[in-house]
Amino acid sequence: MTDTGTREQRVWATLDFLTGLAAAMIESGYATDATHQTVTACAAAMGVEPVTFAGAGRMVTVEYVFADRRAATRTRVAATLDSFDCDRMKRLKNVARAVVTEGLDPGAAQARLAAAELGPPPWPWWFLPFGGALLSLCIALQVGGSVAAACAAAVALPPVWALGRGLGVIAVPRLYATALQTVLAGALGVGAHLIGVIAVSEAAVVIATVWVLLVPMPQLVATAADAVNADTVTATARAASSLLAVGGMVLGGALVVTMVERAALRPVDPHLPVLPVWLAVLFSVLGAVGNAVFNSGAKDLLIPAAVAGLFTATTNQCLIHLAHVSPDWSGSVAAVVLGFAAAATAERLRVPISALILVGITGALLPGLVLYQGLVIELFHDSGLGYFVRGFAICVGLGVGAALGVLAFVLVRRRP
Structure with missing residues (x-):
């Protein structure tokens, strides 16, 4: 030849x-x-x-x-x-x-x-939801929920995850799959209250915690990254998929609200106790580690995940308590710092940038409290729509902030 x-x-x-x-x-x-x-x-x-x-x-x-x-x-x-x-x-x-x-x-x-x-998975498939359960427990405690509510959230997450996995196997469209997962989360929370395991406020914490984990955070981060880099077609496709998931949550959430209203539950206060800073940081670290396992991260990702959770939570708490930045904005600013740090260290750690960003965000920055307040206000007081919109806007801001941080590092590295 x-x-x-x-x-x-x-x-x-x-x-x-x-x-x-x-x-x-x-x-x-x-x-x-x-x-x-x-x-x-x-x-x-x-x-x-x-x-x-x-x-x-x-x-x-x-x-x-x-x-x-x-x-x-x-x-x-x-x-x-x-x-x-x-x-x-x-x-x-x-x-x-x-x-x-x-x-x-x-x-x-x-x-x-x-x-x-063909490489073997880092964990057996049945072990992954235990990481999600740890993450659920930590988020429930971060928003001010009781130990009983946190344990109930940890128990509720695996069946919701299993339902999503099963619906994915039979190719159920994402809109309907997420709607069914949302309804199941609501049914588990309300059911736990009706049988006397947890109080009404604790049931709301359970539902809000699982719901916030149904938000397609990886897709929002990737969408922002594609949009920042002018990959408009892929960004649009990812955004459409994310909106389908959010639409499924809206559909399922409406059914849950109707179900709860018919149950005639006792009204509760939308405010929860505020955790000490050191506990909030601790649960952020544990939540980041749990999410690393939940997203099939191997053992060598666990320590970087813990560091990412610690770094992100510390940054967020400093912004809130020292710089007096509103929590609605502190998360996005912390995500910028996280994105920059992840881009700067990922190659050295031999860990994907997006993996570090995801575990840091989910461990420390998800707006679980906002969804809890929106749910309680919608059920027992006035319209909670503003809180739900605010929660979604915060999630979008986290993705955009992380992408901006990565872009900032790239620009700094390009300087002669």
């Missing part, structure tokens, strides 16, 4: 690898820009440059132009934009790092990618 034919075969094989890697990265939870940078670096290391990368929703395309102006193009479609798997993200990043540092040829790179995709 001529040198030209061998070169062409190598180019096509490289493109096959690059599109497979890109699709897997999108599926695991990477934003488009991070995928673009990884693909470009791998292409350069494999001697196929420059390449043109395009991401449009779930579709990724990589193109290379030969010296005689013929274009070689490969396209792959990711299975989903909605998943977030910390361990898979890390395995894929390790493959890309090996390509760049070891100079793997296309065949070896494909084999390394296939092995990474």
Whole structure:
């Protein structure tokens, strides 16, 4: 075979690898820009440059132009934009790092990618909801809920998670799946009260805690990152998916409100006790570790997750108590700082940036108290719509803030 034919075969094989890697990265939870940078670096290391990368929703395309102006193009479609798997993200990043540092040829790179995709999960599937249960317990305590309410929230999360997993297996649309999960969370909270296990206010804490964990925070962070980097098609696709989840929560929440009104429960005060700062920080650390497990993070992510939770919670508490920033804004500012710190340390820690951001946000910044207040006011006082809108706006602000922090680090690093 001529040198030209061998070169062409190598180019096509490289493109096959690059599109497979890109699709897997999108599926695991990477934003488009991070995928673009990884693909470009791998292409350069494999001697196929420059390449043109395009991401449009779930579709990724990589193109290379030969010296005689013929274009070689490969396209792959990711299975989903909605998943977030910390361990898979890390395995894929390790493959890309090996390509760049070891100079793997296309065949070896494909084999390394296939092995990474077949890698054993860090935890048995049944263990993941225990991480979610720890996160639920910590969030319930952070908002000022009692120990009984926190334990009930920890018990309620696994069946809600299992329902979502089962509905995903049979391909139920996300709108209806989230609606059913929302209803189940409400039914579990109300049911626990009706059988005398917890009080009305504690049932509201349970419902609000599980609801706040149904907010698609990974998608909001990725949407903001794509929007900041002008990947408008993918950002729009992610935003549409997130809005479907929120729409499902609205639909399910309306059914829960109707159910509770018919139960004629005793009105409760929408205010809860405020935790001491040191306890709020402690539960943020534990919540971040729980969320790392919940999102399939391996053991080597647990310590970085704890540090991310500690750093984020400390920043947020300092903004609130020392700088007197409103809690509605302190979370977004803390997310900016978290995004910058995650971008600065992720490569050294060999942990995906988005994984550090997610565990930090969910451990310390989710607006569980706002959802609790909105739920109680909607049920027993006046309209709680403003609180629900405020809670969603805070979640969006967390994603935008984290993306801004990452962008700030990139700009600082580019300075000569």
